Amino acid sequence: MWKEKYKIGVELIDRQHRELFRRVSDFVKTVQGEGEWEEKLSKVKETLEFMKEYVITHFNDEEIYQKEIDYPEYEKHRQIHQKFKDEVGKYVEKFQQEAYSEETVQEFGGKLMAWLINHVAGEDQKIGYFQNRGGSV
Amino acid sequence: MKVQYVNSFYKAVQDVFGLMLDIKPERENPAVADDMIAGNEANVMIGITGDLSGSVLFGFSKDMSLEMVRIMSGMEMNKLDSFVSSALGEVVNIISGNAVTNLAEEGYICDIVPPQVIIGENKSISMATEKALILPMKTEIGKFKMNISIKENR
Numbered sequence: 001m002w003k004e005k006y007k008i009g010v011e012l013i014d015r016q017h018r019e020l021f022r023r024v025s026d027f028v029k030t031v032q033g034e035g036e037w038e039e040k041l042s043k044v045k046e047t048l049e050f051m052k053e054y055v056i057t058h059f060n061d062e063e064i065y066q067k068e069i070d071y072p073e074y075e076k077h078r079q080i081h082q083k084f085k086d087e088v089g090k091y092v093e094k095f096q097q098e099a100y101s102e103e104t105v106q107e108f109g110g111k112l113m114a115w116l117i118n119h120v121a122g123e124d125q126k127i128g129y130f131q132n133r134g135g136s137v
Numbered sequence: 138m139k140v141q142y143v144n145s146f147y148k149a150v151q152d153v154f155g156l157m158l159d160i161k162p163e164r165e166n167p168a169v170a171d172d173m174i175a176g177n178e179a180n181v182m183i184g185i186t187g188d189l190s191g192s193v194l195f196g197f198s199k200d201m202s203l204e205m206v207r208i209m210s211g212m213e214m215n216k217l218d219s220f221v222s223s224a225l226g227e228v229v230n231i232i233s234g235n236a237v238t239n240l241a242e243e244g245y246i247c248d249i250v251p252p253q254v255i256i257g258e259n260k261s262i263s264m265a266t267e268k269a270l271i272l273p274m275k276t277e278i279g280k281f282k283m284n285i286s287i288k289e290n291r
Contacts, residue, residue, distance in 0.1 A: 001211045028210055032220060103219050110206075110223030114157070117209055118231045121156050 001025040001113070006120045008128030013065065016058045017120055023051055024113055031109050037102045044105055048095070055088065062127070069131050080123060084115060138270050141243045142287045143167075146193060149235035150274065150283070157228065158208045165273040165280075173269050173284050175255045178202070179217055181229040184250030189240065191267070191287035195229050201279035208278075217256050226252040245289075 002021040007014050027047045030040055059081040066074045091108045098104055147164060154160045175182070177196030184192050197205070203214040205228065206221045214221055233249045240247050269286040 001209070025211070028212060028220070032212065032214075106219040107223040110220040110225075111227045113209060114224045114227035114231065117157050118153070118227075 001028075001117075006117075008120075008124055009132050010065065010128055013062055013124070013127070016054075016061065017124070020051075020054065020058060020116065021120075023047060023054065024109075024116055027051070028109050028113060031102075031106055041100055044100065048092075052088065052092065056085070059085070062124075066127060069127075071127060071130055073126065077123060077127075080119070084119075087111075138267070138285065138287060139289075141245075142189065142240070143270060143272060143285055145239035145243065146232070146236045146283060146285060147272065148239055149232045152235055153228065153232045154276070157231075158205060160208075160276050160278060162274045162276045162281075165275055167273070168271045170269045170271050170284065173286060176258060177282070178256070178258055179222065179225055180255040181226050181252050182255065183229060183233045183252045185233075185237075185247050185287055186250060187247035188245040188290055189247050189287050190290055191285075193233065193236075193287070194269075194284040195232075196282040196284070197225065198279055198281070201276075201281060204278045222254040222256055226254045 001024065002018055006017060006021070008017075027044070030043050030047065033040070063074070063078055063081065065071075066077060071077070091104070094104055095108075150162055154162050173182075173192065173194050175194060175196065178199040179197045179202040181195045181197075182192055184190075199217055202217060202221060202225050206214045206224050209224060229252050230249070233252070237247050237249055267286055267288050269284045272283045272285060274281050274283065
């Protein structure tokens with residue numbers, strides 16, 4: 001799932017992005033793979049738990065980095081992160097209400113993958129572009 | 138229907154397909170339709186509210202939908218399940234978000250209603266619409282259609 005063009009040229013952020021892509025990719029392989037849903041559930045729950053924390057850690061680190069370099073679109077970027085965290089929160093509630101139904105977990109997986117690709121290939125690239133141009137947009 | 142509405146969506150489609158799929162779609166000759174019919178195997182509809190109102194319906198074939206998700210995930214997909222339809226819905230959501238930004242640059246402040254994915258051919262969607270513009274798009278992984286029906290509220 002990871003492509004070299006997603007790199008932004010900031011070591012910490014690229015490392016975290018790679019890890020996120022790796023986890024999302026594993027997650028998709030698990031939910032799309034053969035086998036009974038009940039058998040996949042423990043892996044699904046484990047990955048979701050990990051990602052819930054890792055996404056927050058990563059967003060925080062990225063926002064701290066943006067502050068350090070005086071990134072002019074910090075506030076806009078923070079709001080995009082917040083909106084996504086809110087959406088993940090709604091899914092977490094739904095998972096609990098529906099006992100992790102296959103339908104909803106699949107739906108979440110599709111949305112998460114597309115969101116992540118667009119965010120990292122688009123909005124996040126601007127951070128690297130800004131920094132590598134010596135601080136101008 | 139004003140050319141700015143259509144171009145805002147066309148530009149958004151090109152930008153998002155380029156960014157997410159490394160594909161450059163091209164438009165073919167448009168046509169006018171009296172209503173909106175979800176005539177493809179995978180259809181995604183979004184609503185527009187604000188200075189403009191209406192809807193845009195994206196129609197993809199099954200093969201093209203699966204190929205789009207394969208490019209994103211790096212994994213072979215073989216059915217239009219909720220993973221594929223949700224990924225497709227999110228791509229259209231992102232396109233529409235970009236289109237709304239493009240429309241804002243033209244002076245129209247709008248919002249989008251989240252996408253609704255309809256799987257299965259010939260499910261007609263009844264809407265009190267103006268006429269719709271059908272914009273066929275050609276890509277290296279197949280063709281798809283945008284049905285655009287938007288009017289000004291002012």
